[in-house]
Amino acid sequence: MSQQFWEMLVSGAGAIDVAKTSPALQQRLRRLSEDLAVILGGCDALARDDILARLCAQVLSHIQAADTAAREALATPAEDRQAIDGQPPRPGELSPELLEWARQQFSAEEIVAGLREIRSTGGQELTDFLGEIDKELAPRE
Amino acid sequence: VSDTTDAPAPYRVVYSERVKNELKLLAARARERGLIVPFRAALLAMDQRLRLYPQFGQPLRDLVLEPAQLWIGVIPPLVVQYSLDEERRLVMVYLPIVPLPGSGL
Numbered sequence: 001m002s003q004q005f006w007e008m009l010v011s012g013a014g015a016i017d018v019a020k021t022s023p024a025l026q027q028r029l030r031r032l033s034e035d036l037a038v039i040l041g042g043c044d045a046l047a048r049d050d051i052l053a054r055l056c057a058q059v060l061s062h063i064q065a066a067d068t069a070a071r072e073a074l075a076t077p078a079e080d081r082q083a084i085d086g087q088p089p090r091p092g093e094l095s096p097e098l099l100e101w102a103r104q105q106f107s108a109e110e111i112v113a114g115l116r117e118i119r120s121t122g123g124q125e126l127t128d129f130l131g132e133i134d135k136e137l138a139p140r141e
Numbered sequence: 142v143s144d145t146t147d148a149p150a151p152y153r154v155v156y157s158e159r160v161k162n163e164l165k166l167l168a169a170r171a172r173e174r175g176l177i178v179p180f181r182a183a184l185l186a187m188d189q190r191l192r193l194y195p196q197f198g199q200p201l202r203d204l205v206l207e208p209a210q211l212w213i214g215v216i217p218p219l220v221v222q223y224s225l226d227e228e229r230r231l232v233m234v235y236l237p238i239v240p241l242p243g244s245g246l
Contacts, residue, residue, distance in 0.1 A: 094199060094215060098242075102201060102213050102220060106236050111204060111211060114157060114235035115224060123155025123233060126188045132161070133184070136168035137177050 151192040152225075154232040163237035167246070176246055179218060184238075187216045191232045195225055211236075218244030 036055075040048045106114075156164075164184070171180035190197050191214070198214030201222060209224045222236045240246035 094213065098215075099201060099213065101242065102222065105239060106222070108205060111236065114159065115204070115209065115233065117159075118155060118157045118233045118235040121158070123157055123235070124161060125153070125155060126184070129156075129161050129164075133164055133168045133181075136165045137172050137181060139172065139177075 150230060152195055152230045152232045154188055154191045154195075154234065157233075157235040160234050160237055167238065167240065170240075171246055174245060176218065180246065183216045183219045187214065187219055187221055187238075190214065190216065191221070191223065191234075195223070195232045198223070215241060217241050218246040 036052075040051060043051065168180060171177055195212065195214075198212045198221075201211045201213040203210055204224075209226075212223050212225060214221045214223070218241045219238050220241050221234060221238045223232050223234045225232055
């Protein structure tokens with residue numbers, strides 16, 4: 001079944017051609033389909049179809065919730081738009097209390113050490129380790 | 142009429158090993174507190190903002206021993222501190238991303 005599911009993903013005529021996505025994404029999708037096959041393996045065909053349909057609806061609902069939250073977080077404040085348009089940005093709106101709290105989070109030595117470390121190692125982009133973050137976010141059984 | 146856009150090249154955003162490890166701990170905490178969706182959305186939005194317009198934050202302090210400035214940006218429930226290298230169009234996140242006070246994270 002997982003092979004069927006995978007083939008459907010790869011050859012489907014949907015908006016996204018899975019075969020052209022990154023190898024890492026392909027691998028995660030394949031693993032997901034295999035896990036699903038194991039979970040649903042003991043169900044009869046009717047139950048399996050029902051569970052898959054509900055699962056699709058749940059996944060779409062999660063994506064929609066994440067999109068909404070991201071859109072709200074990304075809504076460009078007026079001062080940002082003004083700056084993008086070439087006008088000087090107005091001062092941010094973070095409160096003095098929050099700024100003071102933030103300054104107390106890390107010492108000057110910690111900051112300099114961190115800066116030197118990242119300059120020497122080059123650092124990693126979020127896409128390099130997003131999978132590790134997602135593992136931590138995945139619900140535990 | 143030209144088809145080309147005047148959009149500037151995005152910044153490259155890099156995170157230190159320490160930041161990555163602390164983010165994993167924060168992600169586990171977000172899961173335990175039922176904040177998976179807002180945490181992940183904020184993280185992705187923060188990364189995107191830093192790539193497109195890192196000046197969305199504001200300068201927090203000048204560094205004494207380095208010719209750099211530390212900036213702060215807030216995308217609830219997360220707070221990020223970072224340095225900007227305008228010449229290389231590079232954003233460096235090397236201090237752990239922390240929860241915004243009162244955010245429940």
